[in-house]
Amino acid sequence: MTSDFQTRRYTGAQGLQLAADVGGDPAHPPVVMLHGGGQTRHSWGTAMRELVAQGFHVVNLDARGHSDSDWSPDADYELPTLAADLKAVIATLRSPPALVGASMGGATSLYAVGNTPEPIARALVMVDIVPRIEQAGGDKIGAFMRANPEGFATLEDAADAVAAYYPHRPRPKDPSGLMKNLRRRDDGRLHWHWDPQLFARPRKDRPPEPPRFTEQLLHACPGVHIPTLLVRGLNSDIVGDAGVAEFKQALPQLEVFDVVGAGHMVAGDRNDAFNHGVVSFLKRTINP
Template sequence: MPEVDEFSFLPAQAADIGRPTPTVERVQLTLDDGRTLSGLRWGDAPPAVTLLHGAGLNAHTWDTTLLHLGLPALALDLPGHGDSSWRDDAAYVARVLAPDVVTALEAWTTRPQTLVGHSLGGLTGAAVAASRPDLVERLVVVDITPGIDPSGGPAQLRAFFAGPTDWASRDELVERALSFGLGGSRTAAERGVFHNSRVRPDGRVEWKHHFAHLAAAAVNAGADPSTPDAVRAVLATTGWDDVAQVTTPLTLVRGERGFVTADDADEFVRRAPAAEVRTLATGHNAQEEDPAGLASLIREVAPLG
């Protein structure tokens, strides 16, 4: 039986939507402090769009969206996720992550990007656009605003990851994801778990991303897994300063069943009056629930050729 790797799923995903299998390669660079930053480069031409995933996800969350989009792109693994190094200080907040994204854009792109960020990636994208507008042609923020209520949807994710840190098999992780209503279909959940986990030398399976280990450590220290403490830093209201300073065209994509309420969206526009708000009939992970719709929306708000 052929060995499964991170690109083994792409032919079937492409065939399912009638698209050719694209060229995708993993790229890595070493940051000044020795950490590794990793990502996926889609296509042979220089990227036109760069995508940043949410907390607890990785660059592969965009696979089906990018198959629909059909454009050269760069999907990054944010620090602490995927194949990028964990941070020793566990500081996974937008303004700390933004300089690493800037380094990636300077290294791997040749033109200002349409920058698409989901959740934590959206807040990070705002920090990038605010600090380096020369690198960002347009910003698309998917289902996140600074300061949203962390006792709602974000707390569910914390509870999901605040379980054991290692498992006997990936099948156990798939069952856990499905029991929390995450991952969509079983096939999609299996694919997501493969991309988001690794097999240790002892044969046990663990999450790749640091968030799961931090959440479990908090519970072991006596914290209630339903409390929002672990996500407060990520959702800090200081992110509004970045949103207000974005000068490039800005779009907020809200999932009807996602984290962003109508009031949150109104506040977003109040803080950034030039921003537009679009809505998809999805939950928080719009890129996985309606990748075709999100790809179409990206093309509509940011014509990319």
């Protein structure tokens, strides 16, 4: 983050401390940004700067179990709890914000808005997430998150793992920026920043995750009465045409903005197009 932004801590559900970068005039229309599972608030760096430059007050949040936010002592990373964290942050703002959420962050936002009778947000941006995701893509993400539980001996080893997962992206010559996504533990090895319990395999006594996730989000849709935009990467292996069609049927006001040349990490793949689509939507719907 630049010196124009401040890192703050918010108290979420169950007293957990949540880290966020905050920028822009607090009197301006607020926007809360929520990253995807396994990401951090740093993934929004360029988008946050653009939103602040366009006249928004931005709170860029690290979800519980990620980066600089606390880990849950009982591994509670369920949607209702993530939504409770979000609502605790919203309660500190002067007015209801727009919510911009990628993947897990988008699901959290939809769930929070759709299950809260009073209006807690003015607009909703869902980044490459729909209630019924493509199973193969979801399995691929889960496999990556559960890989390398022993960590990495060097930064180069971690960079190799990322390069293998994103073969379409040029590998950075200097991998030092990856340290924002890693932490060195007592064993001396580098581990991903997130709580390993986030991506533990479901217990046998739990229903399969995707159907439960789908049911939760579809159930929330009738309670969403604000302008909503789906930003989809056309190369995404998470969001398919059938999932978009079902989402449109459940949420009639849904708009779709397709980003050519982007996969699931839309902002990372095509930040220019992403910023244009999101800023245009927010200016039209909440008028800064």
